[in-house]
Amino acid sequence: MLKIYNTLSRKVEEFAPISPPNVGLYICGPTVYDYFHIGNARTFIMADMIRRYLEYKGFKVKFVMNITDIDDKIIKKSVEEKISASEIARKYTEAFLEDLNRLKIKPATVYPKATEHMDDILKMIEILIDSTAAYNVNGNVFYDVSAFKSYGKLSGKKTDEIEAGARVEVMEEKKNPLDFALWKKSKEGEPSWKSKWGNGRPGWHIECSAMSCKHLGETFDIHAGGNDLIFPHHENEIAQSEVSNQKTFVKYWIHFGFLNINKEKMSKSLGNFFTARDVLAKYSAEAIRLLFAQAHYRGPIDFTDELLAASEKGLEKLTNLRDAIESALSKNKPGEVDPDFNLQSFEKRFNEALDDDINTSQAVAVIFDFVKEVNRKISEFENLNIDFYIKIKEFLIRTAGNVLGIINFDAEDVKSDSLLENNLIGLLIEIRQKAKKEKNFQLADEIRKKLEEYGVILKDTKDGTDYLKRN
Numbered sequence: 001m002l003k004i005y006n007t008l009s010r011k012v013e014e015f016a017p018i019s020p021p022n023v024g025l026y027i028c029g030p031t032v033y034d035y036f037h038i039g040n041a042r043t044f045i046m047a048d049m050i051r052r053y054l055e056y057k058g059f060k061v062k063f064v065m066n067i068t069d070i071d072d073k074i075i076k077k078s079v080e081e082k083i084s085a086s087e088i089a090r091k092y093t094e095a096f097l098e099d100l101n102r103l104k105i106k107p108a109t110v111y112p113k114a115t116e117h118m119d120d121i122l123k124m125i126e127i128l129i130d131s132t133a134a135y136n137v138n139g140n141v142f143y144d145v146s147a148f149k150s151y152g153k154l155s156g157k158k159t160d161e162i163e164a165g166a167r168v169e170v171m172e173e174k175k176n177p178l179d180f181a182l183w184k185k186s187k188e189g190e191p192s193w194k195s196k197w198g199n200g201r202p203g204w205h206i207e208c209s210a211m212s213c214k215h216l217g218e219t220f221d222i223h224a225g226g227n228d229l230i231f232p233h234h235e236n237e238i239a240q241s242e243v244s245n246q247k248t249f250v251k252y253w254i255h256f257g258f259l260n261i262n263k264e265k266m267s268k269s270l271g272n273f274f275t276a277r278d279v280l281a282k283y284s285a286e287a288i289r290l291l292f293a294q295a296h297y298r299g300p301i302d303f304t305d306e307l308l309a310a311s312e313k314g315l316e317k318l319t320n321l322r323d324a325i326e327s328a329l330s331k332n333k334p335g336e337v338d339p340d341f342n343l344q345s346f347e348k349r350f351n352e353a354l355d356d357d358i359n360t361s362q363a364v365a366v367i368f369d370f371v372k373e374v375n376r377k378i379s380e381f382e383n384l385n386i387d388f389y390i391k392i393k394e395f396l397i398r399t400a401g402n403v404l405g406i407i408n409f410d411a412e413d414v415k416s417d418s419l420l421e422n423n424l425i426g427l428l429i430e431i432r433q434k435a436k437k438e439k440n441f442q443l444a445d446e447i448r449k450k451l452e453e454y455g456v457i458l459k460d461t462k463d464g465t466d467y468l469k470r471n
């Protein structure tokens with residue numbers, strides 16, 4: 001049973017999605033005015049590992065990651081670069097998707113953009129005004145924090161305490177310093193959208209409330225993001241969504257810890273600011289992922305060249321084993337020796353680690369124990385049989401490959417290869433099944449042998465026939 005820490009309850013809870021096997025997962029994506037930094041990369045990679053583990057466990061995950069493609073920062077950049085705001089957004093959205101891909105992050109089910117959800121955003125603002133939780137002052141619409149009694153429940157902050165010490169934007173028009181903008185009146189020449197309250201653009205917080213509701217419903221399973229978003233962003237999302245929908249917004253809140261560079265906070269002024277691109281120019285995505293996986297997702301992580309180099313070195317153990325497996329499987333005459341190897345115990349430990357609040361560092365330890373044990377068997381016996389190699393390859397693909405994303409096999413996920421190819425193999429398996437039923441064992445055997453010649457190995461199990469592609 002998967003257990004996960006919920007920021008809202010401040011407890012480790014059993015994970016029980018609203019309508020299993022479906023899981024709705026929302027993560028706050030980027031504001032596209034620049035390349036994202038390695039601290040953001042940590043958030044995206046850890047969310048990716050959680051999503052992959054849920055899929056490994058059989059959940060069907062709808063992964064929604066928004067793109068804020070209109071914002072003050074985008075407008076500022078467009079003035080600096082003398083190109084339109086939409087052109088800035090397009091350029092950095094493209095770069096964002098490219099970098100996610102290079103970090104081996106599985107694509108989201110949907111990447112909703114703020115500018116494509118204006119109707120949903122306006123509708124939600126209207127509901128908030130109608131329920132007196134928002135007010136319009138000269139074309140600027142604000143959320144009235146005093147309208148939501150539970151304000152502060154996620155961050156644990158009390159409104160009077162926040163007011164005393166917070167760096168909140170002071171605007172004369174606001175009733176209360178904590179109130180925040182839902183709709184911002186546009187200045188001359190700025191990109192704007194029509195609304196009842198005049199031309200303007202949405203505030204950042206309302207975008208996430210409107211888009212998550214549109215794609216995942218009024219109540220959904222998991223909302224994730226960096227620690228720095230708990231207050232005020234996620235607190236504000238809750239306030240908007242729960243007043244507007246009159247329902248619990250999110251069941252589980254997951255937050256990722258900070259990333260430090262050589263034990264210092266990363267900042268442009270300290271000169272230790274790195275984009276994901278900068279790091280990818282020197283290190284592999286797998287090394288970055290392995291480094292992140294070795295720390296608990298909630299805690300801080302230190303990011304240094306030495307640690308990355310060590311991570312790169314650690315990966316060699318995995319890639320060496322992969323190459324040994326591929327080479328053994330490509331031999332014409334595989335061995336006959338059946339080693340006594342308890343694969344299930346490793347799979348069990350891998351599961352237990354991740355079920356325990358996504359303890360990726362423990363899961364990584366299991367993988368390296370596995371590598372050690374397999375290497376011991378390989379050096380102990382000369383002629384291990386093909387079944388052994390197939391099983392350990394499948395295990396590594398399932399765990400280190402599909403869940404942690406720290407190793408690639410050429411045919412990494414047999415099921416995701418060319419659809420036509422897989423359909424054709426499926427068809428042949430069906431025909432073979434039929435032949436067996438009709439006691440035409442000669443045909444059944446011929447199909448099996450022919451497929452094996454082409455590198456497709458059939459495996460009959462109690463649930464039917466599965467297959468594996470040998471390179």
Ligand SMILES: [Zn+2]
Pocket residue numbers: 027028029208233237
């Ligand atoms: Zn958000």
